Amino acid sequence: VEPNTIQIDEQRLSASFQALSEIGSTPGGGVHRPALSDADLRARAWFKEETERAGLVYTMDGAGNQSAILGSARADAPHVLLGSHLDTVPNGGRFDGALGLSAALEVLRVIKEAGCCLPVSLEAINLTDEEGTHVGELGSQALTGKLSLEDLDNPAAGVDALDLGLCRIGITRESVLSSQCSPRVIAGYLELHIEQGPLLEESGWDIGIVTGIVGIRRFQLTFRGRADHAGTAPLGRRRDAGRAASGFVVSAWEAVFRDYLDCAFNVGDMRFRPGAYNVVPEAVTVRVEYRASDDERLDILEETLIRIAGRQGEAVGVEVQVGSIERFSPVSMSGEVQQILAVEAKALGLRYTSLPSKAVHDAQSFADICPTGMIFIPSVGGRSHAPSEFSAWQDCLNGANLLLHATVRLASGNSTA
Amino acid sequence: VEPNTIQIDEQRLSASFQALSEIGSTPGGGVHRPALSDADLRARAWFKEETERAGLVYTMDGAGNQSAILGSARADAPHVLLGSHLDTVPNGGRFDGALGLSAALEVLRVIKEAGCCLPVSLEAINLTDEEGTHVGELGSQALTGKLSLEDLDNPAAGVDALDLGLCRIGITRESVLSSQCSPRVIAGYLELHIEQGPLLEESGWDIGIVTGIVGIRRFQLTFRGRADHAGTAPLGRRRDAGRAASGFVVSAWEAVFRDYLDCAFNVGDMRFRPGAYNVVPEAVTVRVEYRASDDERLDILEETLIRIAGRQGEAVGVEVQVGSIERFSPVSMSGEVQQILAVEAKALGLRYTSLPSKAVHDAQSFADICPTGMIFIPSVGGRSHAPSEFSAWQDCLNGANLLLHATVRLASGNSTA
Numbered sequence: 001v002e003p004n005t006i007q008i009d010e011q012r013l014s015a016s017f018q019a020l021s022e023i024g025s026t027p028g029g030g031v032h033r034p035a036l037s038d039a040d041l042r043a044r045a046w047f048k049e050e051t052e053r054a055g056l057v058y059t060m061d062g063a064g065n066q067s068a069i070l071g072s073a074r075a076d077a078p079h080v081l082l083g084s085h086l087d088t089v090p091n092g093g094r095f096d097g098a099l100g101l102s103a104a105l106e107v108l109r110v111i112k113e114a115g116c117c118l119p120v121s122l123e124a125i126n127l128t129d130e131e132g133t134h135v136g137e138l139g140s141q142a143l144t145g146k147l148s149l150e151d152l153d154n155p156a157a158g159v160d161a162l163d164l165g166l167c168r169i170g171i172t173r174e175s176v177l178s179s180q181c182s183p184r185v186i187a188g189y190l191e192l193h194i195e196q197g198p199l200l201e202e203s204g205w206d207i208g209i210v211t212g213i214v215g216i217r218r219f220q221l222t223f224r225g226r227a228d229h230a231g232t233a234p235l236g237r238r239r240d241a242g243r244a245a246s247g248f249v250v251s252a253w254e255a256v257f258r259d260y261l262d263c264a265f266n267v268g269d270m271r272f273r274p275g276a277y278n279v280v281p282e283a284v285t286v287r288v289e290y291r292a293s294d295d296e297r298l299d300i301l302e303e304t305l306i307r308i309a310g311r312q313g314e315a316v317g318v319e320v321q322v323g324s325i326e327r328f329s330p331v332s333m334s335g336e337v338q339q340i341l342a343v344e345a346k347a348l349g350l351r352y353t354s355l356p357s358k359a360v361h362d363a364q365s366f367a368d369i370c371p372t373g374m375i376f377i378p379s380v381g382g383r384s385h386a387p388s389e390f391s392a393w394q395d396c397l398n399g400a401n402l403l404l405h406a407t408v409r410l411a412s413g414n415s416t417a
Numbered sequence: 418v419e420p421n422t423i424q425i426d427e428q429r430l431s432a433s434f435q436a437l438s439e440i441g442s443t444p445g446g447g448v449h450r451p452a453l454s455d456a457d458l459r460a461r462a463w464f465k466e467e468t469e470r471a472g473l474v475y476t477m478d479g480a481g482n483q484s485a486i487l488g489s490a491r492a493d494a495p496h497v498l499l500g501s502h503l504d505t506v507p508n509g510g511r512f513d514g515a516l517g518l519s520a521a522l523e524v525l526r527v528i529k530e531a532g533c534c535l536p537v538s539l540e541a542i543n544l545t546d547e548e549g550t551h552v553g554e555l556g557s558q559a560l561t562g563k564l565s566l567e568d569l570d571n572p573a574a575g576v577d578a579l580d581l582g583l584c585r586i587g588i589t590r591e592s593v594l595s596s597q598c599s600p601r602v603i604a605g606y607l608e609l610h611i612e613q614g615p616l617l618e619e620s621g622w623d624i625g626i627v628t629g630i631v632g633i634r635r636f637q638l639t640f641r642g643r644a645d646h647a648g649t650a651p652l653g654r655r656r657d658a659g660r661a662a663s664g665f666v667v668s669a670w671e672a673v674f675r676d677y678l679d680c681a682f683n684v685g686d687m688r689f690r691p692g693a694y695n696v697v698p699e700a701v702t703v704r705v706e707y708r709a710s711d712d713e714r715l716d717i718l719e720e721t722l723i724r725i726a727g728r729q730g731e732a733v734g735v736e737v738q739v740g741s742i743e744r745f746s747p748v749s750m751s752g753e754v755q756q757i758l759a760v761e762a763k764a765l766g767l768r769y770t771s772l773p774s775k776a777v778h779d780a781q782s783f784a785d786i787c788p789t790g791m792i793f794i795p796s797v798g799g800r801s802h803a804p805s806e807f808s809a810w811q812d813c814l815n816g817a818n819l820l821l822h823a824t825v826r827l828a829s830g831n832s833t834a
Contacts, residue, residue: 090691091644091699132694156694197649214648218694227508227803230683231631231708231775232614234799235674242684243670249663257652266647267659269692274507277549277573277635277685277706279802282508289694291648358648382651385696386644 030387035129036165062179063142078187085130093389140365189366198382208376215330220323227282242281337373447804452504452546453582479596480559495604502547510806557782606783615799625793632747637740644699659698754790
C-alpha cells in the first residue's frame with residue numbers, strides 16, 4: 001500500500017465522534033463529562049468496546065490511561081502515541097478531546113486495514129483527567145514520570161473525591177504513581193485538537209501547526225475574615241472576606257489587562273463560607289489560573305497577583321493564604337515534527353500556519369521524552385469549554401487526514417529533511 | 418405572692434441555656450442549628466420535654482411554632498407571648514435566640530411556682546425559622562397572617578429543601594398558610610435578645626429598650642455571561658460573570674459606605690457556574706441584603722444597588738437578573754411596653770437606654786397586632802452570627818429578670834401611667 005493514497009473513512013470517523021457527543025450530552029448541545037464521573041466511565045467503556053471491535057489490543061495502565069494498540073511486526077518495537085482525552089470540563093463542548101481521540105482511533109483502523117508494515121507500534125491513548133477535575137493532566141504526567149506524591153495529595157475536589165474516582169476504574173493513588181511508561185519505549189507523540197481560540201478562523205487557515213504550549217499555574221487563595229451579623233456590625237469595622245476577594249478579582253483583572261496582555265488570567269470559582277444572606281462572609285476561597293509562554297513571565301505575574309491579594313486583604317483586615325501552586329512549564333514542540341506536519345499539510349493541499357497554544361494539552365508532558373507535535377483546526381468564534389464550542393466538519397476531517405499522514409511519516413522514520 | 422419579690426432561678430435558667438448550647442455545638446464554641454435540620458429537631462424535642470417536665474401545656478401549630486402554655490384561670494383569656502427562636506444561622510453563636518427562649522420558659526416556671534393569678538394565659542413560643550434557612554421569620558409571619566403563598570414558593574434553599582424540612586416535623590406548606598393565630602387572642606408579645614451590636618457594651622449600659630426594628634430586604638442577583646476557555650479567549654472579549662459580580666460587590670460597598678451609612682448592607686454569598694479553574698465563569702448568583710429604618714430609605718438604596726449591578730454587568734457584556742425581593746418593613750415597638758420596661762428596669766436597679774434594632778426579630782411580625790416590646794442585653798464586641806458571639810452571664814440574668822417583671826406587669830394589665 002502506498003501511504004500517500006490512504007485516507008480517513010469519513011463515515012466511520014463521524015460515527016465515532018457522534019457516539020462520544022451523546023455520552024454526557026447536555027441540553028445546549030454540549031457535553032458534561034468530568035474525569036471519572038458516570039459519563040466519563042461510559043465514554044471509557046465505549047473506547048474499550050471500539051478498540052476491541054476494531055481488532056486492536058486494549059490495555060489500561062495504573063493511571064487509568066486507556067490504549068488501543070496496533071502492534072508492529074517487530075518485537076519490542078517502540079510506540080508512537082496518538083493521544084487526547086475523553087474527559088471534559090463541567091458543561092463543556094463536544095470537540096475538546098473527543099475529536100482527537102476519535103481521529104486517533106480512526107488513524108489506527110485505516111493503517112490496520114491498509115496493511116502498512118511499520119517499524120513501530122501505534123497507540124491511540126485516552127489520557128486520564130486532562131481537564132483537572134482532580135489533578136490536571138494526571139494521566140500524561142503519571143505516564144511520563146512527572147507526577148509527584150504532593151500533586152496527588154492536593155486534588156482540586158479533595159482527596160476523597162479523587163480516591164473514589166480512581167476506585168471506580170479499579171486503580172489507586174499508589175498505582176497512579178507507579179505507572180511510568182513501562183514496559184514500552186515511546187518514540188513519538190501526536191495530538192489533533194481544536195484551537196479553542198479565534199486566530200485560525202479569523203485568518204482563514206485550515207490548519208495550525210503548534211510551535212509550543214504556554215505554561216500554566218493554578219492556586220487557591222483563601223481570604224479569612226470574620227463572620228459578623230450583617231445588620232448590626234458597623235460597616236467600617238467588618239473584616240469582610242467577600243469584599244477582599246471581590247477587590248482582588250477587580251484589581252487583578254485590571255493589572256493583567258494593563259501590563260500582562262500576553263498572558264492569560266482567570267478566576268474560575270469563589271466559594272463563600274458560611275454563605276448566608278445575613279452573615280458577613282468569614283472565609284472565601286478563590287481559584288486563580290494564569291498562563292504565559294515563559295517561566296520568567298509566569299514568575300513575575302505570580303508575584304503581582306499575590307501582592308494584589310495581600311493588598312486587598314490588608315485594606316479590609318482580612319488574612320490571605322496562598323495554597324500550593326500547581327505548575328506546568330511552557331514547552332516547545334519538536335522542530336522535526338513541525339517540519340513533517342508542514343510537508344504533509346502541503347501535500348494534502350491544506351493552508352497552514354504556525355502558532356503557539358494558549359491552552360495546555362497532554363502533549364506538553366511528552367515534549368521532553370520524545371518528538372512531540374500538535375495539530376490545531378479552527379474553532380468557530382474561538383469558543384471553547386462551553387456548549388457552543390464548534391468546528392466545521394470539513395476542518396475536523398482535514399485534521400484527521402493530516403494526523404494520519406503525519407503518523408505514517410513519523411512512524412516510518414522518514415524525516416522530511 | 419407579691420410580684421416584686423419573685424425572681425429568676427439562676428441555676429435552672431443556666432441549665433436550660435447550657436443544654437441548648439450543646440445541641441448542634443461546633444468546635445469553636447458556636448452552634449450550627451439551621452431551621453429544621455437534625456440539630457434543630459433535637460432542640461425542638463428538648464423544648465417539648467422541658468415544657469412537659471415543668472407542668473406546662475405543650476402545643477404546636479401548623480407553622481411548627483411550639484408553645485409552652487401557663488393557662489389563666491379565666492376561660493378564653495387572651496395570651497401574652499414570650500417569644501424567640503431555637504434555630505441559628507450556619508455556624509452561629511449560642512446566644513442568638515436560645516437565650517430568649519431559655520428565659521421565656523424560666524419566666525413561666527417562676528410564675529407558675531409563685532402561684533400568681535393572672536388574667537391572661539402566658540405562652541413561651543419557639544418561632545420557626547427566624548433566621549431564614551428557608552423563609553425568614555416563617556413562624557411569626559404565618560402566625561400573624563403575614564406570610565404569602567409567594568413567600569413559600571421561593572424559599573432560600575429551594576422548595577424541595579423546605580418541603581422536606583416541614584415534613585420532618587409533620588407539617589406542610591398548606592398547614593403553614595392556615596395557621597394564623599387561631600384559636601387564641603394575642604394580648605402582647607415580649608422578647609429578650611442579645612443586642613448583636615457593640616453599642617450597649619461600649620457605653621456600659623445593662624439593658625437596651627428597643628424603640629423599633631429596621632426594615633430588611635433580600636434578593637438574589639444573577640450575572641449571566643458566557644463560558645469560555647480560560648487560556649484562549651482574549652481577555653478583552655470575555656463576558657466574565659465573575660468579574661461583573663465582583664465589580665458589583667466593590668462598587669456597591671463603596672456607595673453604601675459613602676452615602677448610606679445609616680443603612681446596613683451585605684453580600685453573604687456568591688456562587689460560580691461552572692466553577693472550574695480553566696473556564697471563564699458563565700453565571701454567578703449573588704445574595705444581597707440591606708437594612709434601613711424606613712421604607713423610603715430602603716426604596717432608594719434598592720434602586721441604587723440595582724443600578725450599580727446593571728452598570729457593572731453592562732461594562733463586561735454580562736446580563737443581570739434581579740430575583741424576587743423579600744421585604745420586611747421597619748416597625749416601631751409599643752410606647753406603652755417601652756414605658757413598662759423602663760419602670761421595671763429602674764426598679765431592678767439596671768442602667769438602661771433606648772435604641773433601635775438593626776437586626777430583625779420575630780417581634781416585628783407582632784407589632785401591628787398587639788403591644789410588642791424587646792429587651793436587649795450587651796453583646797461583647799458586638800459579635801454575633803459567629804461562634805465568638807458572647808454575653809456575660811450577669812447580663813443574661815438581668816435580662817431574664819426584666820423579662821419576668823415586665824411580663825407580670827403587662828399580664829396584670831397594670832399600665833405604668
